[in-house]
Amino acid sequence: MAVTLKDIAEEANVTLMTVSNVINGRHAKASQATIDKVLGIADRLGYVPSAAARSLASNSSRIIGVFVHDPGNGNVLKDPYTASMVGAIEPALRRHGYHLLLQGIPDPADIPAAFRAWNLDGAIFLGFLDSTLRPMAGNLGKPLVAMESYTQQPEFINVRLDDRDGGYQATKHLLDNGHRAIAFAGHLTAERAVNRERFEGYKLALEEAGLPVDESFLFDAHNSHSAGISVGRLLKEQRPEVTAVFATADLIAIGIMEGLATCGLNVPNDVSVVGFDDLDIATYISPKLTTVAQDLQAKAAAAVELLMDRLKEPAKEIADRVLGVQLVQRESVRRLAR
Known part of the structure; x- marks a missing residue:
């Protein structure tokens, strides 16, 4: 049976109100000897305060x-x-x-x-x-x-x-590795500013390299593995000149890798891929995914x-x-x- 405040009060020979005040940290009206006595008995009896009762007393649910x-x-x-x-x-x-x-x-x-x-x-x-x-x-x-x-x-x-910097770093890495036909995969039509900022970083890196944004290289993809698979297949079917792709999420990137594989293309020999998030799964696949990491x-x-x-x-x-x-x-x- 659970220990109650009444049990503690009876053993300490003090009022129920005194025990309640001590247990709930209201020590102004109790002597240090009483405080020590009540807390000692509570500890020995294994008293566990009621979360619901404390919530009502403090108006805080924690x-x-x-x-x-x-x-x-x-x-x-x-x-x-x-x-x-x-x-x-x-x-x-x-x-x-x-x-x-x-x-x-x-x-x-x-x-x-x-x-x-x-x-x-x-x-x-x-x-x-x-x-x-x-x-x-x-x-x-x-x-x-x-x-x-x-x-x-x-x-x-x-x-x-810093989503824009993440998109910039990913694209700049591909540019530094000699890629010029770089696709973007992310939810372009979404309201989410996260996606827009990562896209802005992609555009900034291309602009610094003197490259225009080719709208035919932009693939609208929800943040899902299946959406990435579709992008991977479309890259093969519609944009075979693309040598690299930046995806706004690891799930999309991993899907792209699978979609490319179903079309007989190899990552990274045929198409390089960079993701975003650095989820654990990025290291479980082969090849392991280059990605923008967040802590x-x-x-x-x-x-x-x-x-x-x-x-x-x-x-x-x-x-x-x-x-x-x-x-x-x-x-x-x-x-x-x-």
Whole structure:
């Protein structure tokens, strides 16, 4: 049977209110001897405070929502990037004494209800469009962090990468290896500024090299393995002159490699490929994928740190956090003879 405050009060020969005050850190009305006595008995009896009771007493649930946009496949952790990001956020929250509530969100209109139902202290948003976040600004009244976002809403703290530099580094690496016919694969028609910024980096590198952007080298691809396979096949069928491709996500890049293979082409001998994210899977395939790496642990730590800052000082103005990226060279890029 669970130990209660009443059990501790009876053994300590003090009132229930005294025990409650001591256990919940309200020590002003108790002597140090009483505090030591109550805490000693609680420890010896193995008392575990009720999270629900402490939530009611402090008006804080110690729960942070992690909301993931659910495009409709019913498995928000199917994407390896999302799974890795959630896995990095959870221990960062735990170190601050908070719990994680993970919820897939097909309809953003459901988010306020989730806040009320769980009495959330704050939330981190993954995979949402800036236009989706905009209507929620000012309506939730709690600290909010948006990952991979460029939203200008002051209620949200943004944590993102230097996406433009990542696109630049990837394309510049291909240029430095002698490639000139370089394709781009990413969700060009999407609203997500992340994709636009990576595309801007691609364009900047080509511009510095004196090369125009050939629109026939641009392939619109959702962030998925299957979309990459389609791009790989289209490269063979429609643009055989392309010698290299920059993909805005590792999943797309790996799909491209498979699509090229089904057409009898070899990476990197026939086509070089560079991805973005540096997921674990990038090292499981053959050839191992050259990619733009991001530090997921640092990204998660930054999101949680900024959320904690806002919890401590709600009126404090907190700047967005932009993390750098770094190209990781592996085996999927071939140097062309000049």
